[in-house]
């Protein structure tokens with residue numbers, strides 16, 4: 117099994133979009149109204165990113181500039197991981213990017229999600245290593261792939277002298293929380309928000325290195 121930088125010119129964009137959808141499927145469903153619509157909106161966003169930075173060659177997980185990775189077994193994508201090192205969420209810039217690059221109807225959906233996120237995601241400090249997204253393809257879940265990706269993430273954060281690894285998990289996502297707790301993550305905050313008539317709640321979790 118290897119972890120490699122996501123290369124949008126090479127890896128299957130639809131598969132990656134499906135994995136990203138899985139991370140927060142009920143919010144995507146709520147915003148885009150249909151699973152296929154949500155996945156094609158994510159694909160659209162990925163294609164734009166591919167045109168911006170898809171010219172890079174494969175780089176391994178230690179490369180500083182990359183924050184998205186795939187877990188491969190042979191040539192098959194088994195999982196997706198997104199991390200960010202010491203950077204707090206810049207919702208303003210992210211929203212500006214969406215408005216500039218995407219058709220308004222799709223941009224509006226992602227902006228809604230960003231606004232919802234701003235109420236519930238962890239506040240990241242400079243010496244935090246943030247695990248933003250993690251997903252394993254459905255028929256390969258519960259076979260140890262998630263544990264492998266998490267352990268590699270912890271190793272990388274430790275090697276790079278970060279003080280803690282932070283992640284957010286939906287209050288309703290008991291399976292993921294169980295896994296994080298098994299690996300030593302602890303809840304340090306609970307954030308809930310209500311926007312567009314929807315409640316959203318997250319546990320903010322940390323692992324002190």
Ligand SMILES: CC(C)(COP(=O)(O)OP(=O)(O)OC[C@H]1O[C@@H](n2cnc3c(N)ncnc32)[C@H](O)[C@@H]1OP(=O)(O)O)[C@@H](O)C(=O)NCCC(=O)NCCS
Nearest residue numbers: 138139250251252257258259260261262263291292294295
């Ligand atoms: C959460 C997720 C990343 C875990 O990866 P995974 O490869 O399935 O997990 P692993 O096989 O490494 O670990 C299994 C452990 O995770 C938990 N778990 C994962 N899937 C589970 C399931 N379907 N039922 C019960 N527990 C489950 C349990 O704690 C289990 O340990 P146990 O068997 O000792 O009880 C994966 O299930 C997934 O992609 N889910 C959908 C997307 C998602 O929720 N992402 C996390 C967002 S914060």
